[in-house]
Amino acid sequence: MNNDTFDQTPDKNRPESIAKLLNQSAETLDSDTTEKLRQARNIALSRKPAHNAVLALSSGNAAHMLIPHTPQQWFATVILLAALLVSLASYWHHAAEPDATYQDMSHLDLAILTDDLPMEIFLDL
Amino acid sequence: MIKAAVVIVLLFLSPINLATAATQTWSSLSSSQKVALAPIRGQWQSLSDAQQQSFLKVSKFFPDLNKAEKRRFLSRLKAWSKLTPQQRQAARDTYRAFSQVPEDKREQVRQMVKEEQMGKGNGR
Amino acid sequence: MLPSLQNNHEGFKLATPAELSHFLESVERRAYKQALYGARDEQFAMDIVQNAMIKLAEKYSDKPVAELPMLFQRILQNTLRDHYRRQKVRNTWTSLFSSFSGKGEEEEFDPLEVLQDSDNYSAPIGPENSLDQRQTITIIEKALSQLPTRQREAFLLRYWEGLDTTETAAAMGCSEGSVKTHCSRAVGALAKSLSAKGVELP
Numbered sequence: 423m424n425n426d427t428f429d430q431t432p433d434k435n436r437p438e439s440i441a442k443l444l445n446q447s448a449e450t451l452d453s454d455t456t457e458k459l460r461q462a463r464n465i466a467l468s469r470k471p472a473h474n475a476v477l478a479l480s481s482g483n484a485a486h487m488l489i490p491h492t493p494q495q496w497f498a499t500v501i502l503l504a505a506l507l508v509s510l511a512s513y514w515h516h517a518a519e520p521d522a523t524y525q526d527m528s529h530l531d532l533a534i535l536t537d538d539l540p541m542e543i544f545l546d547l
Numbered sequence: 548m549i550k551a552a553v554v555i556v557l558l559f560l561s562p563i564n565l566a567t568a569a570t571q572t573w574s575s576l577s578s579s580q581k582v583a584l585a586p587i588r589g590q591w592q593s594l595s596d597a598q599q600q601s602f603l604k605v606s607k608f609f610p611d612l613n614k615a616e617k618r619r620f621l622s623r624l625k626a627w628s629k630l631t632p633q634q635r636q637a638a639r640d641t642y643r644a645f646s647q648v649p650e651d652k653r654e655q656v657r658q659m660v661k662e663e664q665m666g667k668g669n670g671r
Numbered sequence: 672m673l674p675s676l677q678n679n680h681e682g683f684k685l686a687t688p689a690e691l692s693h694f695l696e697s698v699e700r701r702a703y704k705q706a707l708y709g710a711r712d713e714q715f716a717m718d719i720v721q722n723a724m725i726k727l728a729e730k731y732s733d734k735p736v737a738e739l740p741m742l743f744q745r746i747l748q749n750t751l752r753d754h755y756r757r758q759k760v761r762n763t764w765t766s767l768f769s770s771f772s773g774k775g776e777e778e779e780f781d782p783l784e785v786l787q788d789s790d791n792y793s794a795p796i797g798p799e800n801s802l803d804q805r806q807t808i809t810i811i812e813k814a815l816s817q818l819p820t821r822q823r824e825a826f827l828l829r830y831w832e833g834l835d836t837t838e839t840a841a842a843m844g845c846s847e848g849s850v851k852t853h854c855s856r857a858v859g860a861l862a863k864s865l866s867a868k869g870v871e872l873p
Contacts, residue, residue, distance in 0.1 A: 438830065444831055446804070462724055463695045466727065527601070528605045530639040530643060531604075533642055535619065535624065536619050537619075537642075540660070659763060
C-alpha cells in the first residue's frame with residue numbers, strides 16, 4: 423500500500439484522491455481565467471533576466487575595453503564618474519527631503535511613534 | 548590632465564555640500580535629547596542631516612509623553628529610522644488620512660486591531 | 672502529479688526558454704488554484720500568480736529544470752504570504768472606509784461560499800463531471816481554504832505539486848520535521864471535515 427509512513431490517517435488513499443479531484447477542478451477553469459493565465463505567462467517570459475548582460479560583459483574581451491589605458495580614456499572615466507556621483511548625490515538629497523521640508527511634520531512622526539495602533543498599520547498600504 | 552579632472556570633480560561635488568546643515572555629533576545633543584533618542588544612538592552618525600533634524604524635532608515631545616507612549620516611542624524609534632524617507636512619508640500620509648476620519652470610526656479600527664492582536668496567540 | 676527531483680542527466684541542464692515556458696504552462700492552473708484557496712479572491716489570486724511567474728522568469732530562469740518546481744513554489748508561497756500580511760492591513764482600512772461612506776458592514780465576498788449551497792448552484796457542469804463530483808470538489812476546496820495556512824501549504828506542495836519533503840521544506844522555509852507535522856495535521860483535518868460533511872472519496 424502507501425509507503426508514506428508518517429501518514430497516520432486510516433484511509434491512506436485520501437491525499438491522492440483529493441489531489442485527483444483538485445486536478446479536475448484545475449482542468450475545468452473557465453476560459454476567461456485560462457486566458458488571463460496565458461497572458462500572465464507571456465508577460466513573465468518576456469522579461470529578460472538582467473544578469474545575462476552582465477555575463478556578456480565579463481568575457482575577457484569586453485573587460486579589456488573597459489579599463490582606461492590612454493590619458494584621454496582616464497579623463498573620460500573621471501568625468502563619467504563625477505557625473506555619476508553628482509546624479510547620485512542629488513538623488514539622495516532630494517530623496518531625503520521628505521524629512522526636512524519647510525513643513526514641520528514632527529507631529530505626524532510622533533503620532534505614528536506613539537499611537538496604540540502598531541506602526542505597521544501605517545506602512546503596509 | 549589629471550589636475551583638470553580633479554578640479555572638475557570638485558566643482559561638481561561642492562554645491563551638494565553647501566545645501567545641507569551641519570551634522571550634529573551625538574555628544575553635542577542635550578541630555579533630554581539623548582534620553583529620547585537613545586535607541587538610535589548607534590545610527591546617529593550615519594543619518595543624514597535632514598534626518599537628524601527630524602528626529603531632534605520629534606524628541607522635543609518626549610518628556611511630556613505618558614508611560615505607555617514613552618514605551619511605544621522608544622520601541623519603535625529604531626525601526627522608524629531604518630525606513631527609507633519615502634516609506635516614512637507614505638506613513639505620514641496614511642496617518643494624516645486616518646486622522647480625517649470621524650473619531651468613532653477610528654475607535655472601531657483600534658478595537659478591531661486590538662482584538663486581532665489578542666487572538667494572534669492561537670492557531671497557526 | 673509531477674515527479675519530484677529527477678535524477679537523470681537531463682534534469683541538471685540549465686532551463687532553456689522553451690523549457691521555462693513549458694514549465695509555467697504546466698503549473699499555472701494549479702498555481703492559480705493554490706492562490707485562490709489562500710487568498711479567496713480571483714483578482715488577488717491572478718495577481719499573485721503573475722507576480723510569482725515574473726519573479727521566477729527574472730531571477731531563476733537559468734536554473735536547472737529539475738529545480739524549477741521547488742523554486743516556483745517557494746516564490747508562490749512567499750508571494751502569498753506577502754499578500755496575507757497586506758490583506759490584514761487592507762481589511763482594517765476597507766471596513767473603516769466602507770462604514771465611513773455609510774454603506775454599512777460589507778461582507779467579505781467569498782467566491783467559494785457561492786458554490787457551496789447546492790440549491791443555488793449555478794456553475795456550468797462539464798460533460799466529464801457529474802454534479803456529485805462538482806459538489807465534492809467544492810466541499811474539498813472550501814475545507815482546504817479553511818485549513819491553517821502552513822497546513823494547507825504543506826498539503827498542497829506534498830500531495831498536489833508532488834514535491835518531496837526536502838523540496839517542500841525548501842519551498843516553505845521550514846524544517847522537514849515541520850513539513851511532516853503540518854502534513855499529517857492537514858490530512859487529519861481534511862479527513863475529519865470531509866467525513867463530517869458525509870463525503871466519501873473513491
